[in-house]
Amino acid sequence: MSRVLTIGVDDDLAAAFRANGGAVLALGPAAATDGTALGLLGDADAPALLALGAEVPLPAALALAGQAEVVSSGTSVVLVAFADPDLWKEAMRAGVRDVLSPHADATEIQAVLARATGLAEARRSAPAPVGTPPAPSRRVVVVASPKGGVGKTTVATNLAVGLAAAEPGSTVLVDLDVQFGDVAGALALVPQYTLPDAVLGAASNDPLVLKTYLGRHRSGSYVVAGSDSPVAGDGVSPADVGRLLDMLGREFRYVVVDTAPGLTDHTLTALERATDLVLIGSMDVPGVRGLRKELDVLGQLGLVPARRHLVLNGTDSSGGLEMEDVERTVGGPLDLVLPRHKAVPLSTNTGVPLLEAGGKDPVTRGLRTLVDRIAPPAAPVRGRRARRRAGAR
Numbered sequence: 001m002s003r004v005l006t007i008g009v010d011d012d013l014a015a016a017f018r019a020n021g022g023a024v025l026a027l028g029p030a031a032a033t034d035g036t037a038l039g040l041l042g043d044a045d046a047p048a049l050l051a052l053g054a055e056v057p058l059p060a061a062l063a064l065a066g067q068a069e070v071v072s073s074g075t076s077v078v079l080v081a082f083a084d085p086d087l088w089k090e091a092m093r094a095g096v097r098d099v100l101s102p103h104a105d106a107t108e109i110q111a112v113l114a115r116a117t118g119l120a121e122a123r124r125s126a127p128a129p130v131g132t133p134p135a136p137s138r139r140v141v142v143v144a145s146p147k148g149g150v151g152k153t154t155v156a157t158n159l160a161v162g163l164a165a166a167e168p169g170s171t172v173l174v175d176l177d178v179q180f181g182d183v184a185g186a187l188a189l190v191p192q193y194t195l196p197d198a199v200l201g202a203a204s205n206d207p208l209v210l211k212t213y214l215g216r217h218r219s220g221s222y223v224v225a226g227s228d229s230p231v232a233g234d235g236v237s238p239a240d241v242g243r244l245l246d247m248l249g250r251e252f253r254y255v256v257v258d259t260a261p262g263l264t265d266h267t268l269t270a271l272e273r274a275t276d277l278v279l280i281g282s283m284d285v286p287g288v289r290g291l292r293k294e295l296d297v298l299g300q301l302g303l304v305p306a307r308r309h310l311v312l313n314g315t316d317s318s319g320g321l322e323m324e325d326v327e328r329t330v331g332g333p334l335d336l337v338l339p340r341h342k343a344v345p346l347s348t349n350t351g352v353p354l355l356e357a358g359g360k361d362p363v364t365r366g367l368r369t370l371v372d373r374i375a376p377p378a379a380p381v382r383g384r385r386a387r388r389r390a391g392a393r
């Protein structure tokens with residue numbers, strides 16, 4: 001008999017699950033948000049199916065679906081709602097596996113239950129992903145620059161969106177600009193938890209708890225938003241950051257780290273773990289010199305990771321600088337040159353990352369190239385197709 005947990009579902013539907021072979025525990029809507037559902041999902045005998053009814057507000061239902069995916073990957077989350085294509089899309093991205101009409105007949109209910117039971121059994125026999133050692137192909141990508149306002153957050157958020165679209169569930173974005181981080185704004189997220197929540201208390205040493213503290217962007221990327229005040233950010237030590245990145249590195253294939261300008265202790269801690277450095281400079285003399293200086297210092301510290309990607313952002317021809325001069329000063333070829341383009345501030349202001357909007361402008365194209373440089377060649381076909389899908393939205 002399949003275990004079914006219903007929350008905020010009307011009595012008739014709960015009875016229908018029962019009539020179709022489910023062992024049903026029916027709870028009121030508060031269980032979705034007061035921790036009851038999460039507790040039950042974390043149990044060894046977690047339900048095969050979690051049905052969320054109309055009495056659970058949609059944002060709470062979607063948030064719980066995302067958490068359920070993490071806490072109990074063997075549980076299928078079913079949303080009971082009249083589904084339109086937009087709701088479907090949103091629900092799927094949040095981790096909902098089926099949307100069931102409130103007027104579903106016995107055949108549909110039976111089918112949903114059978115799918116959930118099959119999936120739960122398949123998951124039970126698969127090895128548990130949590131706590132496994134880091135995959136050899138994992139990447140920690142640190143996005144840094146000597147100066148502020150040169151496009152770190154733009155690049156980091158788009159990298160996360162691009163990598164997450166290429167491989168669902170693969171990516172977490174961490175805002176390490178501990179004082180003035182704006183990742184959440186760039187993604188139009190209102191974070192429930194922020195960096196201090198993720199490094200202090202129960203989340204600091206338990207990957208399962210940590211995952212419930214992560215935000216979720218509609219691209220599928222998980223997000224650790226920056227602290228909501230500079231004072232709160234000050235409470236986060238470099239050691240906290242190191243521990244957080246180590247834990248995330250075991251859980252995610254891609255950890256993308258946005259940083260504050262310059263080489264703060266937090267940035268250096270992230271660089272100690274980095275496989276990739278995306279170093280961004282602006283197209284002006286101080287910007288280019290700063291890039292060179294930062295590379296030199298990192299070289300002296302032995303903190304230039306194996307893969308480095310030099311990016312010049314906001315280029316235009318009005319400053320009198322030639323690309324040749326820039327490359328001579330930096331001491332090597334640039335990997336990516338992004339021109340100034342009006343699509344970028346528009347994206348920042350609306351909170352829709354360029355790779356999500358899928359425009360044809362040169363900055364979007366450049367950012368896609370950067371995603372391709374970082375995504376491992378092992379899954380190029382799937383990655384490109386998935387990204388094209390994301391770009392088509």
Ligand SMILES: Nc1ncnc2c1ncn2[C@@H]1O[C@H](COP(=O)(O)OP(=O)(O)O)[C@@H](O)[C@H]1O
Binds near residue numbers: 151
């Ligand atoms: N290539 C570009 N063209 C036009 N505006 C850009 C470009 N890159 C970044 N910007 C704008 O510059 C501002 C700072 O970018 P941001 O990514 O927040 O930089 P940082 O994180 O380095 O401070 C944002 O408003 C962004 O829209």
Ligand SMILES: [Mg+2]
Binds near residue numbers: 153177182258259
């Ligand atoms: Mg920034």
